[in-house]
Amino acid sequence: xxxxxxxxxxxxxxxxxxxxxxxxxxxxxxCQWTDDTKDVSxxxxxxxIPDAGASLRTDQIAAYACADDACFRASRYTxxxxxxxFSEVPAxxxxxxxxxxxxxAAVDATTPTPREPANDTWQWGSLADCAxxxxxxxxxxxxxxxxxxxxxxxxxxxxxxxxVARDRGGILRCTWANAEPVPAGQLSMVTGNIVPGGAWxxxxxxxxxxxxxxxxxxEPVTVPGADAAVYRCSDDSCEIDVSSGGSVASLYxxxxxxxxxxxxxxxxxxxxxx
Numbered sequence: 001x002x003x004x005x006x007x008x009x010x011x012x013x014x015x016x017x018x019x020x021x022x023x024x025x026x027x028x029x030x031c032q033w034t035d036d037t038k039d040v041s042x043x044x045x046x047x048x049i050p051d052a053g054a055s056l057r058t059d060q061i062a063a064y065a066c067a068d069d070a071c072f073r074a075s076r077y078t079x080x081x082x083x084x085x086f087s088e089v090p091a092x093x094x095x096x097x098x099x100x101x102x103x104x105a106a107v108d109a110t111t112p113t114p115r116e117p118a119n120d121t122w123q124w125g126s127l128a129d130c131a132x133x134x135x136x137x138x139x140x141x142x143x144x145x146x147x148x149x150x151x152x153x154x155x156x157x158x159x160x161x162x163x164v165a166r167d168r169g170g171i172l173r174c175t176w177a178n179a180e181p182v183p184a185g186q187l188s189m190v191t192g193n194i195v196p197g198g199a200w201x202x203x204x205x206x207x208x209x210x211x212x213x214x215x216x217x218x219e220p221v222t223v224p225g226a227d228a229a230v231y232r233c234s235d236d237s238c239e240i241d242v243s244s245g246g247s248v249a250s251l252y253x254x255x256x257x258x259x260x261x262x263x264x265x266x267x268x269x270x271x272x273x274x
Contacts, residue, residue: 029047045084046084075100083104085099122245123247145176195248217234226271237255
């Protein structure tokens with residue numbers, strides 16, 4: 001595109017967990033350029049969001065604009081999509097403009113194809129919000145924390161591709177939390193992520209987890225009714241990931257002791273929900 005990426009090779013963004021799975025199956029394409037030979041890598045992302053006009057508010061797009069000649073983010077509408085640029089290393093406005101021009105021309109020539117699109121034919125596809133998840137699965141009871149307050153988590157969903165992934169129904173992110181001071185014998189917070197239709201990414205997700213550098217337990221476990229499940233635990237957190245009925249979900253919490261039995265109970269309750 002320009003000198004900014006002359007030494008970098010583009011590649012699709014890796015599937016990591018709920019957000020990137022949702023992005024892929026929403027028909028959003030995210031490509032990244034990274035140079036691992038540098039201490040501060042000029043890594044940047046170009047994101048293509050087909051038919052984005054109905055999914056994003058004006059103020060969300062306005063946040064994607066070069067504020068000065070040290071440009072970190074920008075966006076441009078094409079005939080068929082929104083193209084965004086993001087980097088933690090600044091580029092000039094001219095460099096970013098050239099990147100968006102090149103990407104926009106390619107976008108209008110071809111539109112990304114969604115992976116398995118999420119809809120209510122997949123397990124958990126009809127769970128409209130986090131209160132419905134709690135009513136159906138009784139996660140609070142499974143974690144022995146009856147005073148949990150349940151709500152939707154928007155943590156990290158502050159950029160257009162992630163907003164689109166959420167709003168098009170590809171992801172439901174929930175929290176179960178206690179106010180401070182946490183009642184005796186109860187947990188402080190649990191995070192849950194549900195991606196209807198996301199089971200196509202299960203192998204990528206489990207392979208990624210198996211190659212992570214941080215020391216952690218990572219082992220298959222049996223969750224009644226699930227097609228597959230993996231339990232993971234590091235020094236400061238534990239989680240359980242499940243694949244069920246064509247969908248994937250995770251439950252995550254900080255730890256003070258091994259959380260295996262609590263996570264297995266909660267995952268079992270969730271898998272029982274259609």
